Amino acid sequence: MKLDRYFSRRRFLDLESDDFEGSLKELLKTTVSRFKDLERKKLLPGLMQRESTMTTYLGNGVVLPHIRVKMRRKYVFAIGRSREGFEYEGLKGQEKVHLVVLLLAGEGAKDYLNVLAAVARLVKDQAFVDQLVRSQSLDELHDQMMAAFGGILAAPKKKRQSSINNLMLRQVMRIAKGAHCDSIAVFGDTISSGQIDVPEGFRDFNTVLVSRRAKDGEFIEDQPFDEMIQVRSFSNGRLAQMRSAFLVGLTRGVFRTHHKIACVGGLPGSDQFDTLMVIDLKDEFQALLAERENFMPADVSPEVLERVIGVAMELSIEGREGKPVGTLFVLGDTKKVESMTKPLVLNPFYGYKEEDRNILSPFMDETVKEFSGLDGAFIITGDGVLNSAGSLIHTPDFDQQLPSGLGARHAAGAAISIATDCLAIVVSSSSGQVTVFRSGIALPLVERSFGGRTL
Numbered sequence: 339m340k341l342d343r344y345f346s347r348r349r350f351l352d353l354e355s356d357d358f359e360g361s362l363k364e365l366l367k368t369t370v371s372r373f374k375d376l377e378r379k380k381l382l383p384g385l386m387q388r389e390s391t392m393t394t395y396l397g398n399g400v401v402l403p404h405i406r407v408k409m410r411r412k413y414v415f416a417i418g419r420s421r422e423g424f425e426y427e428g429l430k431g432q433e434k435v436h437l438v439v440l441l442l443a444g445e446g447a448k449d450y451l452n453v454l455a456a457v458a459r460l461v462k463d464q465a466f467v468d469q470l471v472r473s474q475s476l477d478e479l480h481d482q483m484m485a486a487f488g489g490i491l492a493a494p495k496k497k498r499q500s501s502i503n504n505l506m507l508r509q510v511m512r513i514a515k516g517a518h519c520d521s522i523a524v525f526g527d528t529i530s531s532g533q534i535d536v537p538e539g540f541r542d543f544n545t546v547l548v549s550r551r552a553k554d555g556e557f558i559e560d561q562p563f564d565e566m567i568q569v570r571s572f573s574n575g576r577l578a579q580m581r582s583a584f585l586v587g588l589t590r591g592v593f594r595t596h597h598k599i600a601c602v603g604g605l606p607g608s609d610q611f612d613t614l615m616v617i618d619l620k621d622e623f624q625a626l627l628a629e630r631e632n633f634m635p636a637d638v639s640p641e642v643l644e645r646v647i648g649v650a651m652e653l654s655i656e657g658r659e660g661k662p663v664g665t666l667f668v669l670g671d672t673k674k675v676e677s678m679t680k681p682l683v684l685n686p687f688y689g690y691k692e693e694d695r696n697i698l699s700p701f702m703d704e705t706v707k708e709f710s711g712l713d714g715a716f717i718i719t720g721d722g723v724l725n726s727a728g729s730l731i732h733t734p735d736f737d738q739q740l741p742s743g744l745g746a747r748h749a750a751g752a753a754i755s756i757a758t759d760c761l762a763i764v765v766s767s768s769s770g771q772v773t774v775f776r777s778g779i780a781l782p783l784v785e786r787s788f789g790g791r792t793l
């Protein structure tokens with residue numbers, strides 16, 4: 339998502355204040371002086387009120403205060419930098435806020451959550467944030483932000499691609515041709531710079547980049563790929579996230595169920611492709627897709643499933659504060675699902691605006707991880723609104739046989755996926771495995787044990 343058109347050099351400041359409220363006042367002053375239809379008096383209390391109910395801290399010293407306002411423009415950004423940094427409620431130890439990214443969104447702006455998510459994704463990169471904070475001048479800071487938000491990140495220093503990588507890429511083309519594959523998938527995180535030099539003829543294939551870096555083509559403008567699938571968390575496994583990536587690809591229409599895919603990958607950051615495989619999606623997802631061309635429930639949007647799978651993967655791979663966490667997400671057909679659940683605790687999402695408790699908002703990540711410690715399930719609507727956490731599922735007449743070792747949480751996920759038109763995504767606290775249930779059929783996405791490695 340290109341956001342550079344909403345930035346203006348005039349709204350880049352070196353902050354004089356040493357607290358959050360003072361910084362907001364400075365940023366609002368420069369913004370309001372330019373857009374006369376904005377009412378500063380209402381903006382500051384609105385922003386402070388949001389902050390008191392929900393933090394807008396994104397990590398890495400960046401805070402993203404945001405609010406919807408009545409204005410003609412879709413979005414306005416104002417950026418404040420504090421080299422010394424200032425304290426902010428909830429930050430531990432030496433951590434301070436160095437960058438305030440103020441976002442005002444017009445009431446009609448429809449892709450608000452995507453804009454928040456795009457900013458959150460970029461500032462997840464600590465090195466990028468450090469570079470911004472250390473910029474010599476505001477002009478330099480502005481240029482870097484424009485480049486990053488325009489999708490043209492300063493090109494990373496290019497290493498020459500090794501001859502083995504070239505060979506592997508040529509081989510995957512030969513295999514794709516020989517095995518009549520429909521696409522070639524490259525696991526891009528193998529290469530630390532993200533820059534992949536492809537051999538001649540590569541562009542004749544339908545190609546997909548699977549990477550943690552970014553989505554919607556942000557980073558692949560000058561890359562030789564037709565599509566990009568984002569995976570969210572690091573795993574030491576070579577192609578451990580393959581299944582979730584292909585599932586996401588299926589829901590987004592990048593792949594069809596009858597497709598065969600030639601894949602090349604390696605350990606993340608190793609700069610060495612070392613694995614080639616051919617995946618037949620029909621075989622891979624056989625049980626799940628046996629009955630239907632499209633396994634998505636009618637009301638679930640692919641980006642919401644993608645997000646839930648991403649959070650589930652992070653919980654599986656990283657846990658919560660290093661400890662394994664298990665949880666259950668029930669996605670879609672919410673009315674019917676809710677008729678088969680009862681609260682185990684007071685609902686922590688009660689009373690918040692739907693937009694603020696949508697799983698597509700980057701500020702929900704931490705909240706969801708925090709509440710994953712609760713017993714029971716998250717109930718999520720097909721368009722991403724978190725309706726409740728800590729819900730006990732009780733479905734009628736459930737006698738599904740599950741593989742041994744799978745207990746009550748998996749049984750509940752399987753049962754609700756039979757009783758309603760939903761998807762249930764289970765993270766196992768004991769094995770870290772992530773399993774998607776649809777109509778009682780289980781699809782394991784990542785199989786691992788904590789501390790272990792997966793091929």
Ligand SMILES: Nc1ncnc2c1ncn2[C@@H]1O[C@H](COP(=O)(O)OP(=O)(O)OP(=O)(O)O)[C@@H](O)[C@H]1O
Binds near residue numbers: 666712748749750
């Ligand atoms: N009917 C249910 N509805 C919602 N959550 C449930 C239900 N039954 C169990 N759980 C949740 O699952 C948790 C763990 O149960 P159990 O260990 O039997 O499940 P499991 O399938 O073996 O999962 P894990 O692999 O995480 O241990 C419970 O503490 C509870 O939070």
